[in-house]
Amino acid sequence: MTDAIYIHIPFCINRCQYCDFLSFKSTPNKRREYVEYLKKEIKLSTRFEYDTVYFGGGTPSLLDPREVEEILELLNVKRNAEVTLEVNPKSVDFEKLRAFRDAGINRLSIGVQSFDPHYLKLIGRLHTDIEAEEIYRDARKAGFDNISLDLMFSLPGQSIEDVKRDLVKITELRPEHISIYSLIWEEGTPLYDRLVNGELKETDNEIEAKMYEFIIDFLKSKGYIHYEVSNFSLPGKEARHNTKYWENKEYLGAGLGASGYIGNQRYKNAVNFEDYYGKIDNNEKPYEQVEEVNEKEKEEYRYILGLRLLEKGVEAEGEYINKCLELEKKGYLIRKSGRYILTPKGLMVANNVFEEFIG
Ligand SMILES: C[S@@+](CC[C@H](N)C(=O)[O-])C[C@H]1O[C@@H](n2cnc3c(N)ncnc32)[C@H](O)[C@@H]1O
Ligand code: SF4
Structure with a gap:
C-alpha cells in the first residue's frame, strides 16, 4: 500500500x-x-x-x-x-x-x-x-x-x-x-x-x-x-x-521530473514544463517513461537498496542465498538476526558489492 x-x-x-x-x-x-x-x-x-x-x-x-x-x-x-x-x-x-x-x-x-x-x-x-x-x-x-x-x-x-x-x-x-x-x-x-x-x-x-x-x-x-x-x-x-x-516500498512521485513506484511500475514524469503542463491540460498523468518491474528486478532492487540500510540490511532468499554466503566468506557481508548487512570492509566498496546483485 x-x-x-x-x-x-x-x-x-x-x-x-x-x-x-x-x-x-x-x-x-x-x-x-x-x-x-x-x-x-x-x-x-x-x-x-x-x-x-x-x-x-x-x-x-x-x-x-x-x-x-x-x-x-x-x-x-x-x-x-x-x-x-x-x-x-x-x-x-x-x-x-x-x-x-x-x-x-x-x-x-x-x-x-x-x-x-x-x-x-x-x-x-x-x-x-x-x-x-x-x-x-x-x-x-x-x-x-x-x-x-x-x-x-x-x-x-x-x-x-x-x-x-x-x-x-x-x-x-x-x-x-x-x-x-x-x-x-x-x-x-x-x-x-x-x-x-x-x-x-x-x-x-x-x-x-x-x-x-x-x-x-x-x-x-x-x-x-x-x-x-x-x-x-x-x-x-x-x-x-x-x-x-x-526498503523498496512503493511511493508516489509528483512534479516535474519526479519518479514514482506504484504497483509493478516505476515511472518518471516529463522533465520539461511544456510536456508536463501539456499532459496535465489533457487530463493525462504527466509520465515520460513507465517501466514494468519484473520479479527478478524487484529482487535486485531489494538487495541493492536494502543493503544500504546498515543496521537492518536484507533477508536473503532463493537464488541470492548463495551470493550472500559468497560475499560473507569474502568478508563483505555479515549475518545479523537472520538478515545480511554490510561489514565495514563491504561498506568501503559498497557499490561493488551492490553490483554483485545485478544481472
Ligand atoms: C536538493 S538539495 C537540498 C536543498 C537545497 N536545494 C540546498 O541545496 O540547500 C539536496 C542535496 O544533495 C546534495 N548534492 C547535490 N548535488 C551534489 C553533488 N554533485 N555531489 C554530492 N552531493 C550533492 C547536497 O548536499 C544537497 O544539499
Ligand atoms: S542548485 Fe542544487 S544544491 Fe544548489 S540550491 Fe539548487 S538543488 Fe540545492
Missing part, C-alpha cells in the same frame, strides 16, 4: 557549481503556475493516505508557505505523518519558517554543505556559514524539533582537518539527522569544467576513503547512528520517508 509521496519543486535562486538536479530560476508567477499544475496532477492520482510527505528539489522553501499548505490540503495526510521540506538557507527567514510549520511541515532538511566560508564560496553557495547557522537556530525557535542538515565532503582542496572542523560544528548544533555526501563531479556543471581545464583537482581516492572513515567514527562517537551509507541520526530519528525507498 502506498503511503509515501515525493513532491518535486524544480526552482532555485541560483544553481550551485556542482549541482545537476532538475531545477530552474523562477519568478513568483512561474512558481504559482507550477503549483496549480502540481495540484491538478495530484488530483489525477489515486487518493492514498500518506504517512510520509517529502517536498524535495530544487528548493521547495522558495514556495510561499500558503502554496505548501494548499498542496498539503489536497493530500490525505495521516496523523503523526512525517512531512519534510528541503530548505536552502538563503530562501527563508524566521517568519517564513514559522509559516511553514503552521502549514503542516514538521521536519526540515537544510542544505548547509560546509561551515567553511572558503568552500561555500568555491561551490557557489549563496549563503555564508553564519547565515546557515542562524537559519538552523531560527528553525528551532519556530518549533521544529526534527531537523536534518546536509553536508558535503571531498570538496576540491579539502583536508581531513577541514572535514573535522565541519563535523565539530555540526555536532555542536546537534541536529536530529545528518546527510553527508562526497562530492560527485557531474559532467556539464561549472565545477566539472574547472576540473577539466585543470583549475581544480579531484580528491585522491585514498584520502576520500579516510575522510569517510573519519566521518563515521566521529559521528558515532557523538551518539549518531550510521543507519544508511550517507545518513546518520540520533536514535529513533531516521528519515522515515527515505527509509521507504531503501
Whole structure:
C-alpha cells in the first residue's frame, strides 16, 4: 500500500557549481503556475493516505508557505505523518519558517554543505556559514524539533582537518539527522569544467576513503547512528520517508521530473514544463517513461537498496542465498538476526558489492 509521496519543486535562486538536479530560476508567477499544475496532477492520482510527505528539489522553501499548505490540503495526510521540506538557507527567514510549520511541515532538511566560508564560496553557495547557522537556530525557535542538515565532503582542496572542523560544528548544533555526501563531479556543471581545464583537482581516492572513515567514527562517537551509507541520526530519528525507498516500498512521485513506484511500475514524469503542463491540460498523468518491474528486478532492487540500510540490511532468499554466503566468506557481508548487512570492509566498496546483485 502506498503511503509515501515525493513532491518535486524544480526552482532555485541560483544553481550551485556542482549541482545537476532538475531545477530552474523562477519568478513568483512561474512558481504559482507550477503549483496549480502540481495540484491538478495530484488530483489525477489515486487518493492514498500518506504517512510520509517529502517536498524535495530544487528548493521547495522558495514556495510561499500558503502554496505548501494548499498542496498539503489536497493530500490525505495521516496523523503523526512525517512531512519534510528541503530548505536552502538563503530562501527563508524566521517568519517564513514559522509559516511553514503552521502549514503542516514538521521536519526540515537544510542544505548547509560546509561551515567553511572558503568552500561555500568555491561551490557557489549563496549563503555564508553564519547565515546557515542562524537559519538552523531560527528553525528551532519556530518549533521544529526534527531537523536534518546536509553536508558535503571531498570538496576540491579539502583536508581531513577541514572535514573535522565541519563535523565539530555540526555536532555542536546537534541536529536530529545528518546527510553527508562526497562530492560527485557531474559532467556539464561549472565545477566539472574547472576540473577539466585543470583549475581544480579531484580528491585522491585514498584520502576520500579516510575522510569517510573519519566521518563515521566521529559521528558515532557523538551518539549518531550510521543507519544508511550517507545518513546518520540520533536514535529513533531516521528519515522515515527515505527509509521507504531503501526498503523498496512503493511511493508516489509528483512534479516535474519526479519518479514514482506504484504497483509493478516505476515511472518518471516529463522533465520539461511544456510536456508536463501539456499532459496535465489533457487530463493525462504527466509520465515520460513507465517501466514494468519484473520479479527478478524487484529482487535486485531489494538487495541493492536494502543493503544500504546498515543496521537492518536484507533477508536473503532463493537464488541470492548463495551470493550472500559468497560475499560473507569474502568478508563483505555479515549475518545479523537472520538478515545480511554490510561489514565495514563491504561498506568501503559498497557499490561493488551492490553490483554483485545485478544481472
Ligand atoms: C536538493 S538539495 C537540498 C536543498 C537545497 N536545494 C540546498 O541545496 O540547500 C539536496 C542535496 O544533495 C546534495 N548534492 C547535490 N548535488 C551534489 C553533488 N554533485 N555531489 C554530492 N552531493 C550533492 C547536497 O548536499 C544537497 O544539499
Ligand atoms: S544544491 Fe540545492 S540550491 Fe544548489 S542548485 Fe542544487 S538543488 Fe539548487
